[in-house]
Amino acid sequence: MLIELGDQQFLAATISLGGTLFRPREQVLSDSIPRADQALYKAKHEGRDPWVWA
Secondary structure (H helix, E strand, O other): OEEEEEOOEEEEOOOOEEEOOOOOOOOOHHHOHHHHHHHHHHHHHHOOOOEEEO
8 A cells, every 4th residue: 555645655554354243152352352462463474465364
């Protein structure tokens, strides 16, 4: 992704996303956070601009 900063100046940016769904057997939202965190780090390890669901 290129973000224009001004007169012929650009900033290149990438994003890595990790996500998960709250599962019925989980009691509180914080039960799903470790899974989302693992997905994020897996996405970062895969390179630029990936997204991973866990």
